[in-house]
Amino acid sequence: MITVNDYTITEKEFDLACNDFKRRLKTHTLKKEYVDSVKDQLIDARLLLDAAKKNNTAIDTKEVSDVYDRILTNFPAEEDFLKLLESEGDTIDSLKDKIKDDILLKKYINDMYVDTVDVADKDVLDYYNDNKDNFKSESKVKASHILFDEKDLDLANEVKNKIVNGSNFADMAKEHSKCPSSQNNGELGYFAKGQMVPEFEKVAFKADIGIVNGPVKTQFGYHLIVVYDKTGEKIEEFDNVKEELKNHLKNTLINYKITEATDLLKEKANIVIDNSKLEAKYNK
Template identity: 30%
Template sequence: MRLSDTVATVNGTEISRLELDNAIQGFAMGVYRKPMESLTDEEREKAKGMAMEKLVARQLIYEDALARGLEVPDGAVEAEIEKVAANFPNVEELYGTLEKAGLSKEAYHKMLHTDLLVNQLTDIKLAEVDDITEVEITSFYKENSEKMSKPERVRASHILVKSDGGEGREAALEATEKLKERLGEESFEDIAKTHSACPSGAKGGDLGWFGRGDMVASFEEAAFSSTVGEVGDIVETPFGFHILKVTDKDGGGEVSFEEASPKICEFLDRKKKSEYLAAWVADLKSTAEVQVFDVPMG
């Protein structure tokens, strides 16, 4: 490996630029819901920091797993490859795709081996964390009672006619108006299944429940201001024209302890485990030689 390809070392083991870029891409999609190439400079730096932290922690945990004598079960790597290969015509296509991305077959197998050991030891460490008690849940609820409220939500269905806002805009609007006129003769669900350009058309246009901030502004405003069961005015968004029908509404309000308890337990459990793992990794790092190089973003 060329020195310029190395972004960090952990006890002498190199972390490559490819590994960093892949990790950044994962954070870009998971945190920012967009590819790495579309991140702002600030977002990219934050994603880079999170990615580097994750890669260093991964290597530290891997080395700890080896020191403890943990082993990957026979056939586990092959089973993982089989799962991924199921998304390709055959396993050779998988390896070919990885090669194009700069990851050799051997490097891919090593990566899977590392991940399996890291996950194995992480599960062992998480099993050491105490369960959340009723006292902790009650205390959290009382301390955060003013925040314990359900946001306003609506459930809606729509029929989408795509438009890019260009020359085809008027034709798209006319087509939407004609579909809306047919609602007296045909059901909303049938028209959505036949004519909607949205994947929700397969479900009769049902978008499920959503809250404020989940949809583009014009669609959200129309949905929250509509009456349940009525088909309102045609709504235009960057995706095209929508025939919208709100099918249910939930005004939100205070959440009882019984309602909140499962989510509080889940939140506290996740928080406690996250803090436990962070403390463990910090301890591993305190006795390790970690070097992170100042590598410019591509």
């Protein structure tokens, strides 16, 4: 289906990669852009694997045996595993070759790109200072509610009066609320805009702290709502995002270097694609 130098990526190999992509995306079909992505990933992997072999990248053969043994543990008996291999047109040797290639490719990428890339703390801080809008946290409210069936508006008003006159909101939620949150005193925790239905959200974000609001009608019924806290929009402190940001910048740089390397390898490679077979995979 695709030839990369002297290696042929078979239709079977391509289909297996597509199926793996479908599992990760939780979809039954792949659009054109996803099929093309599978194609690019397979070509890039083969080019990098060839580079690893030319570089004489060494791996421990014990790693291959260890991976093979772990695969075997997923089967009741070795005989069952061998039957599966045979049904897929594989042998123990061909499987071990694939395992070896996978390990070799990962080691080469680690040696050449992952382990050679570092991002200085100053660069992380500079990026943070230049992109502070990216680190804004949304306004949120912390609230509890009591949900009543649509037919129980009178009961909702009755319960509200009890709370206003001193009854405990949490106790009333446990006794009357139809929402699973009743098991947690009606508490909903913190939520941002867009996480609740519009009618509920509108009241919650305008409400004064500690005041019982409602009954508020939504598609679920009637709600009594009390807000306990509000947090305004704010920019996260650098120390809170430093490690995550550093990892993000490092991964971005690694991906850039790998893309740069594979682009150069493609210029020198002999790549032939059966476009009719490729197009037949679209939306399949």
